[in-house]
Amino acid sequence: MSKETIVPMRARDMRRQSLHQKAGRAVYLLAVYAFLLLMAAIVLFPFYWMLISSLKTLEEYRMSTPTFWPQRIMLGNYVTAFTTANLGRLFLNTMIVGVVSTLLSLVITILTAFAFARLEFKGKELLFAALLATMMIPGELFTITNYSTVTTLGWRNTYTVLIVPFLVSVFYIYLLRQNFLQIPNELYLAAKVDGTSDLKYLWKVMIPLSLPTLISITILKMMGAWNSYIWPRLVANDEAHRMITNGLRNAFTETTGDVNYPVQMAAVALVSAPLFLVFIFLRKYIMSGVSRSGIKG
Amino acid sequence: MVDSKHQWKAWIYLAPAIALLLVFTVWPIINTVRMAFLENYSGLKAAGGQAFAFGLGNFTKVIEYRRFVSCLKNTVLLCVWTVPISTVLALLIAVSLNAIRPLQRTLQTIFFLPYVTNSIAIGMVFAAMFNIVGSFYGTENEIVVTAGIINNIIEFFGGEPVNWINYGSTYTANLTVMIVYIVWNALPFKILVLLGGLQSINKQYYEAARVDGTPRWRVLTRITVPLLSPMLAYVIITSFIDGFKEYTSIVGIFGENMGPPDDAGRLNTMVGFIYDSLSTNSQGRASAAALILFAIILVVTLVNLRISKKRVHY
Numbered sequence: 001m002s003k004e005t006i007v008p009m010r011a012r013d014m015r016r017q018s019l020h021q022k023a024g025r026a027v028y029l030l031a032v033y034a035f036l037l038l039m040a041a042i043v044l045f046p047f048y049w050m051l052i053s054s055l056k057t058l059e060e061y062r063m064s065t066p067t068f069w070p071q072r073i074m075l076g077n078y079v080t081a082f083t084t085a086n087l088g089r090l091f092l093n094t095m096i097v098g099v100v101s102t103l104l105s106l107v108i109t110i111l112t113a114f115a116f117a118r119l120e121f122k123g124k125e126l127l128f129a130a131l132l133a134t135m136m137i138p139g140e141l142f143t144i145t146n147y148s149t150v151t152t153l154g155w156r157n158t159y160t161v162l163i164v165p166f167l168v169s170v171f172y173i174y175l176l177r178q179n180f181l182q183i184p185n186e187l188y189l190a191a192k193v194d195g196t197s198d199l200k201y202l203w204k205v206m207i208p209l210s211l212p213t214l215i216s217i218t219i220l221k222m223m224g225a226w227n228s229y230i231w232p233r234l235v236a237n238d239e240a241h242r243m244i245t246n247g248l249r250n251a252f253t254e255t256t257g258d259v260n261y262p263v264q265m266a267a268v269a270l271v272s273a274p275l276f277l278v279f280i281f282l283r284k285y286i287m288s289g290v291s292r293s294g295i296k297g
Numbered sequence: 298m299v300d301s302k303h304q305w306k307a308w309i310y311l312a313p314a315i316a317l318l319l320v321f322t323v324w325p326i327i328n329t330v331r332m333a334f335l336e337n338y339s340g341l342k343a344a345g346g347q348a349f350a351f352g353l354g355n356f357t358k359v360i361e362y363r364r365f366v367s368c369l370k371n372t373v374l375l376c377v378w379t380v381p382i383s384t385v386l387a388l389l390i391a392v393s394l395n396a397i398r399p400l401q402r403t404l405q406t407i408f409f410l411p412y413v414t415n416s417i418a419i420g421m422v423f424a425a426m427f428n429i430v431g432s433f434y435g436t437e438n439e440i441v442v443t444a445g446i447i448n449n450i451i452e453f454f455g456g457e458p459v460n461w462i463n464y465g466s467t468y469t470a471n472l473t474v475m476i477v478y479i480v481w482n483a484l485p486f487k488i489l490v491l492l493g494g495l496q497s498i499n500k501q502y503y504e505a506a507r508v509d510g511t512p513r514w515r516v517l518t519r520i521t522v523p524l525l526s527p528m529l530a531y532v533i534i535t536s537f538i539d540g541f542k543e544y545t546s547i548v549g550i551f552g553e554n555m556g557p558p559d560d561a562g563r564l565n566t567m568v569g570f571i572y573d574s575l576s577t578n579s580q581g582r583a584s585a586a587a588l589i590l591f592a593i594i595l596v597v598t599l600v601n602l603r604i605s606k607k608r609v610h611y
Contacts, residue, residue, distance in 0.1 A: 028513065032393045033400075039390055040407045043481065047410065049446060050422045066449050112314040119307035134322055138542055138594060140571045141587040144332070144580055145325035148340050165321045168314045198306070227415050229545050230572065245417045252421065253552055261425050268418045279413040287409060291489050 050272075054078070054265035061262050074262065081267035085251035086239075093159075094244040098225035101163040102218055109172045109217065114202050116173070117180035118188055128177075131170045143231065150235055157238045162231070166224075172217050179210045216289025219282055226275060244271055329584045338581030355585035364562065365586065368570040375475060375566070376540035383480045384533055387487030392521060394488070395495040405492065412485035420549015423478045427461040427550075462550065466557045471564055479546055483539070487532045494528035495521070530605035537597050541590065544568035567593075 053061060054077055055070040082088065115121070116128055146165050155161040183206060191201045207214065225243070232243045242250070248271050252264045279286060332338045336354035343349070359365050390408060394401055411419070428445050448458035460466040461474050502524065506516045522529070543566050547555055556563030565573070567590045574583035 029397070032396050036390065036393050036397070036400075036404055039386075040404055043408060043411060043484070046419060046422045046426065046481070049426055050419075053425065064444075066446055108313045108317070111310045115307045115310035119310065121304045121307035124307075131318075134318075134326075136595070136598075137326065138538075138568075138587070138591055140542070140568050141329050141584075141591055142322060142325040144571070144575055144583045144587060145328040146321055147575060148328075148580070149320065149324070164317070168317045168322070173314070223413070227417075229417055229548070230568075234572070234575075245415055248415075248421075249417050249548065249552070259425075259428070261428075264421060265425060268421050271418045272414055275413045275415065276410075279410075283406065283409075286413070287489060290412065290486060291493050 050265050050269055053262055054081075054269050056262050058260055058262055077262045077266040078270065080263045081270060084263065085247060085267050087244075087247070087267065087270055089239070090242060090244045090247040093241055094225055097159060097162045097243060098222045100159070101167060101225060102221045104163065105167050105169065105172070105221055106214065106217065108167055109169065109176055110202065110207065110214075112168075112173045113176035113180055114198075114206065116177045118185075119198075132174065135170050135174075143234070147234060155235070157236050157241055159236075159241060161235045162228075162241065162243065165231075169221075172221075175217065176210060176213055179213045180206055183209050212285060212288070215282070215285045219278065219286050220289050222278070223275065223286075329587060332580050333584035333588050335581055337579075338584070339578050340580045341578045349581070355581040356589070359582055359585045359589065364565070365570055367563075368565045368567050371472075371564055372541055372543060372566045374472060375479060375543055376537060378472075378476045379479045379483060380533060380536050380540055382476070383483040383487060383536065384529070386480065387484050387491055387532070388522075388525075388529070390484070391488050391491035391495055392517060394492055405488075408488050409485045411482055412489075414482075416482060416545045417549045419482075420478060420546055423474065423481075424462060424550045427474050429458075429460065429463050462557055464558045468563065471551075471557060474550060475547060475564065478550060479540075479543065482546060483536055487536070490528055490532050491525065494525045498524045526605070526609040530601070530609050534598055534601045534605075537601060538594055541594050541597070542568055544572075 052068065052070055055073050055075070056067070056077075057070075057072060057074050060067060060071055116124065150156060150161045150165065155164075187205060188201060191205070196204075227245055228243065229245045229249070232241075233246045233249075236242065237246065237250075248267060252259070252267065333355055334351055334353070335349035336352045338349050338355070339347075394405060394408075397404075426446050429448065444452065444458045445461075447461065452458055459470055461470050498521070502520050503516065506520055511519075547564050547566060547569070551557070551564060554561045555565040555569055562569075567586065571583050571586045571590070574580075574586060
């Protein structure tokens with residue numbers, strides 16, 4: 001074959017192939033979008049169902065052909081839900097526990113992470129390894145003894161019992177220590193030469209530089225307070241200290257059968273709303289915090 | 298580097314954390330092991346001055362307990378179903394998200410939404426969706442008013458409605474609801490981690506594959522999955538650990554009854570068993586069960602690490 005015949009054939013082939021490829025790519029993209037949109041619809045459906053059910057009348061909810069948009073908007077369900085479940089008190093309790101435990105937890109985490117990242121002391125590595133090892137143990141193992149401990153201390157049915165046992169999180173210490181280690185040591189030594197105290201250095205340099213991690217910790221801790229169920233139910237299940245998740249479950253004990261679902265869904269929507277609001281505004285921090293942790297609540 | 302005379306300073310910084318850890322982490326570890334090996338240990342009886350013999354009685358009792366075996370079975374079944382399903386689905390969604398440009402961020406946010414929810418609260422929504430509406434609670438002669446939205450959808454596609462969670466529902470139906478809910482709940486974290494991993498894969502591999510005309514399926518199995526294997530291993534190990542600690546999602550759907558109205562405790566899990574023992578003041582048995590749970594998690598994690606050491610390409 002001569003050179004002249006080969007070249008045009010190749011060009012034609014390539015043109016055909018690239019057309020083929022383009023069509024293939026379009027079909028592929030179409031399939032990808034179809035799959036993603038279907039999955040997104042499945043993920044969103046429970047939220048949609050919660051919202052529209054919470055706005056229906058009980059009669060409409062029970063109609064044999066379901067309606068996908070309420071015929072008459074019943075905002076009254078929200079009022080009923082708020083009063084039946086005593087949500088105001090539950091919100092307040094959860095906020096108190098969430099805010100106080102987050103603040104104290106931040107202070108402890110910062111101090112501990114600083115010691116592990118910057119200070120020198122005997123047995124540092126060993127102690128840190130021991131801390132990390134405790135992360136493997138399931139929390140239930142601690143709960144059994146902690147339940148007796150807080151009973152002995154007379155902490156049952158107080159805010160203290162909801163706050164103190166969980167102030168130290170090894171994971172947060174680990175996260176913040178890694179962050180602190182990235183700050184060059186020269187900065188610290190220079191500050192030492194200048195006579196800056198450790199606390200001042202921590203406050204002026206390290207905390208501002210680790211703000212994103214600290215914000216992630218704050219949000220995860222607050223979400224934890226919002227979602228905690230087992231421990232509060234065990235140790236502080238009285239009217240005055242009951243937290244939101246527990247209270248919701250208590251107010252609507254029946255899940256199957258003849259339940260006033262519109263009111264129940266309104267209560268669920270009210271409980272879910274604050275988390276969604278936080279998520280909308282602080283999406284970046286939540287997602288970066290979660291991707292490093294894998295913990296929930 | 299730093300004056301050793303200043304060591305005490307470090308301990309001041311550590312003091313609050315160490316004090317709390319000693320009380321609420323170290324002591325519980327010691328005490329749980331102690332209680333587990335004291336036969337029939339009960340906090341109430343111990344307070345009354347009773348002494349307990351050392352032995353393995355708690356462990357043998359727990360294992361012989363029929364309820365414990367059923368809790369173990371439920372936990373293992375839920376793990377075995379939900380971990381593979383959620384991992385494969387999350388992988389497919391993450392790969393798809395990584396392949397598109399428009400709408401990517403919006404969809405990514407949507408897929409993360411289930412994470413920012415309360416598993417009890419949304420469990421109640423799932424219960425509403427799977428429920429047969431208007432039936433009387435806990436009686437045989439139920440009056441069905443509406444089949445419930447999931448059954449409506451099934452009927453729309455020509456299927457037979459199923460009694461998912463109500464009086465007289467089957468174990469398989471109950472388990473199916475739990476699997477759907479747990480997978481829905483587990484997706485966000487997995488998608489987030491896997492997508493993060495995908496975005497850090499060097500684009501050159503894909504360009505090389507394109508030049509070679511490698512089919513997409515082979516690109517997924519031969520390039521994406523191997524390069525993503527550290528993330529996959531991480532996701533699988535953490536979801537096994539979470540799976541063995543399953544509890545609140547079941548409370549969300551079935552309430553504290555942990556089963557349909559006519560069969561309380563049918564779907565109880567290992568963690569549920571521990572709390573039940575605790576609430577009857579059988580701390581010895583609760584401790585033994587907690588140690589068994591820890592042992593199972595440890596073994597599963599080690600096996601996972603072993604496998605991933607062979608399979609993971611770093």
